[in-house]
Amino acid sequence: MQETTPQPPRNEPWENGWTPDTSRAPGTRRLWLAGGLAVATIITCVTWIAVMDNGTGASTDAAKNPSPTAGATVPGLISYATPPTNEATAPPSGKSGLSSGETDTSPTPLENGSPSAAHAPKPAKSPTSHAGSPSRPKPSATYRSLRSVNYPDRYWHVSGDFVKLDPLGGSESRQDSTFKQVKGLANSSCYSFVTHDGKYLRHRNFLLRDEPNDGSPLFQQDATFCPRGSAYPGAVMLESINYPGRFLRHQNFQLKLAPFQNSPLYLADSAFRLVGGVA
Numbered sequence: 001m002q003e004t005t006p007q008p009p010r011n012e013p014w015e016n017g018w019t020p021d022t023s024r025a026p027g028t029r030r031l032w033l034a035g036g037l038a039v040a041t042i043i044t045c046v047t048w049i050a051v052m053d054n055g056t057g058a059s060t061d062a063a064k065n066p067s068p069t070a071g072a073t074v075p076g077l078i079s080y081a082t083p084p085t086n087e088a089t090a091p092p093s094g095k096s097g098l099s100s101g102e103t104d105t106s107p108t109p110l111e112n113g114s115p116s117a118a119h120a121p122k123p124a125k126s127p128t129s130h131a132g133s134p135s136r137p138k139p140s141a142t143y144r145s146l147r148s149v150n151y152p153d154r155y156w157h158v159s160g161d162f163v164k165l166d167p168l169g170g171s172e173s174r175q176d177s178t179f180k181q182v183k184g185l186a187n188s189s190c191y192s193f194v195t196h197d198g199k200y201l202r203h204r205n206f207l208l209r210d211e212p213n214d215g216s217p218l219f220q221q222d223a224t225f226c227p228r229g230s231a232y233p234g235a236v237m238l239e240s241i242n243y244p245g246r247f248l249r250h251q252n253f254q255l256k257l258a259p260f261q262n263s264p265l266y267l268a269d270s271a272f273r274l275v276g277g278v279a
Contacts (some may be wrong), residue, residue: 143277144181144193148250149232150268155278156255158195163208165253168278178279185213185220186241192223196279203240208248208255218242235271248272 146156148165157166158176168174175196184190185200193201199210202223213219221242228237228247238248246257249270260266 142181143178144274145177145278146272147275149235149271158210161209163255165250175279178277184224186224190224190226190241203257206257230271231267232271235273237270
């Protein structure tokens with residue numbers, strides 16, 4: 001019978017000199033590998049879900065909130081207002097006072113009326129002629145007579161060297177009460193008035209008179225008057241361009257420059273209607 005050498009029992013390490021490794025728990029390496037694999041799987045899933053959510057959300061926001069067009073204001077951003085364009089200055093209130101054939105009725109002046117500070121409307125531009133087109137006839141001169149509001153039967157009338165407020169007379173008197181209205185010598189938006197013999201109405205020593213144009217800057221300013229709104233519809237007040245605040249008015253039927261007064265008498269004496277020439 002063959003003899004067998006007995007193996008030392010494994011459960012008795014101290015008796016045969018063999019000691020177990022107690023520095024790590026059994027299966028530690030496998031646990032580390034399993035944990036790392038699980039963490040990597042979780043990170044991959046979270047990243048994929050985040051990418052999918054961002055893509056879907058971006059497309060939904062783009063559909064709901066399209067990009068703002070040019071000129072639109074984005075909420076949350078400071079917007080700067082576009083500077084306003086220069087608007088045209090409003091003309092004097094009421095009618096222009098340049099139409100003819102008006103009645104002699106004088107309406108009651110407005111309470112606490114005062115001249116309007118608005119500038120007179122600029123004359124309309126003449127159409128530009130193109131090369132090769134037939135020349136158009138030049139418009140005829142504008143002739144005006146100036147009628148008092150509170151004395152509707154009296155008109156501006158050159159009498160001697162001065163301008164007075166007189167009733168209409170014969171043909172010579174009507175000719176002296178008719179003036180050619182032209183652009184102001186000192187300001188094209190205002191008026192100058194020319195008599196039938198080529199003289200201009202100008203103020204000197206604050207009295208209105210007719211004198212030939214000497215071409216001086218002082219004469220051009222003295223002969224320029226700017227229309228302003230009045231307390232009477234269809235009438236204007238004429239303000240001196242070189243004496244702002246002084247208007248032409250009649251006093252004792254003499255035309256003169258006088259400082260503005262907010263009184264019914266002044267408002268009536270300084271209001272005139274520009275009608276068609278009576279000559």
